[in-house]
Amino acid sequence: MTMGVVHTVLGPVRPEHLGRIMHHEHLLSLTPGPWLAGGPRPGSSDEDELVALAVSALRGLAALGIGTVVDLSPYGVVGRDADGNNVALLRRISRESSLHIVAGTAVYLEAYSPRWAVKADLKSMTERFLRDAVDGIGASGVRAGVFGEQATSLDQITAHEEKCLRAAIRAQRESGLGLTTHTTHGSMALEQIDILRQERADLSRVVIGHMDTHPSLDYVREVARTGVSLAFDTIGKQNWDFFLEPEPANRPDGEFVKLAYHQSDSTRAARIAALVQEGHVDQILLAQDLTGAEVYLNPGTHGQSGYSYLGGTFTAMLLERGVTEQQVDTMMRANPARLLATA
Numbered sequence: 001m002t003m004g005v006v007h008t009v010l011g012p013v014r015p016e017h018l019g020r021i022m023h024h025e026h027l028l029s030l031t032p033g034p035w036l037a038g039g040p041r042p043g044s045s046d047e048d049e050l051v052a053l054a055v056s057a058l059r060g061l062a063a064l065g066i067g068t069v070v071d072l073s074p075y076g077v078v079g080r081d082a083d084g085n086n087v088a089l090l091r092r093i094s095r096e097s098s099l100h101i102v103a104g105t106a107v108y109l110e111a112y113s114p115r116w117a118v119k120a121d122l123k124s125m126t127e128r129f130l131r132d133a134v135d136g137i138g139a140s141g142v143r144a145g146v147f148g149e150q151a152t153s154l155d156q157i158t159a160h161e162e163k164c165l166r167a168a169i170r171a172q173r174e175s176g177l178g179l180t181t182h183t184t185h186g187s188m189a190l191e192q193i194d195i196l197r198q199e200r201a202d203l204s205r206v207v208i209g210h211m212d213t214h215p216s217l218d219y220v221r222e223v224a225r226t227g228v229s230l231a232f233d234t235i236g237k238q239n240w241d242f243f244l245e246p247e248p249a250n251r252p253d254g255e256f257v258k259l260a261y262h263q264s265d266s267t268r269a270a271r272i273a274a275l276v277q278e279g280h281v282d283q284i285l286l287a288q289d290l291t292g293a294e295v296y297l298n299p300g301t302h303g304q305s306g307y308s309y310l311g312g313t314f315t316a317m318l319l320e321r322g323v324t325e326q327q328v329d330t331m332m333r334a335n336p337a338r339l340l341a342t343a
């Protein structure tokens with residue numbers, strides 16, 4: 001692969017042309033947005049509407065210096081179809097929004113994964129990921145520019161998740177792209193790193209996802225000391241309310257397994273300021289991981305500001321806590337550009 005370029009959905013771009021970067025988003029999962037009013041019908045699958053919704057949601061970003069959005073949707077969830085063919089829509093969104101878009105490729109938690117991915121063995125999964133990087137994802141012709149978000153469960157890594165993580169690491173090493181993981185609320189980050197080490201991954205090419213939602217800052221520090229990068233990538237999601245498994249079609253009445261969680265953005269901002277102070281500025285990436293479904297739970301953050309929340313309100317919170325403009329630029333421009341550029 002060509003050295004030092006970023007594979008966007010419209011082709012290779014030099015990393016210095018990306019502007020600030022939102023490293024973890026899901027552009028085809030914005031219904032019923034935008035932001036509590038208007039937008040297409042909930043559950044709409046009309047392609048024109050999906051594209052129009054994303055383009056309108058992205059509108060404020062250029063004024064905030066953001067030039068690139070990375071769509072880290074795995075197969076079959078958060079807007080990506082089970083075969084990956086609808087990645088082609090990201091090209092339309094990129095043209096119409098004038099933003100660079102990079103498409104990731106990954107497999108999510110077992111209960112949400114397409115059957116073909118559950119059935120695949122390690123070798124065929126690795127080959128699939130490599131094909132995504134070289135020939136394009138599904139029938140879209142769009143080359144993956146990064147692997148991720150490659151997922152593990154809350155407090156466990158299932159055999160399926162381990163297989164897919166190993167496949168992503170092998171494809172990462174072969175292709176020279178970067179890799180971003182999904183941890184469920186920061187759990188199993190150190191176990192992911194054990195697997196990375198077994199596979200002789202270059203930890204400087206790896207981002208451990210969702211570390212902003214782990215309950216303990218000391219744990220986050222421990223992960224940082226291994227040399228990986230850390231994603232504070234759910235900024236604005238202060239309230240979480242989610243099923244651990246997909247809802248069964250015929251759920252019996254009564255109690256069910258669901259998790260509610262709170263993590264304030266003032267805690268996120270204070271932790272980033274502390275980690276920057278401690279010398280980790282080159283390891284931190286920022287994003288919102290925004291999906292339309294969560295807008296209702298977070299009316300005061302992205303419910304109000306959509307994608308502009310990180311570059312606007314939240315950046316101001318960082319500056320108030322002593323983080324400098326230059327350090328924000330490192331976290332939003334230099335770090336993700338370095339990880340996206342082919343090695």
Ligand SMILES: [Zn+2]
Pocket residue numbers: 149182183209210
């Ligand atoms: Zn995730």
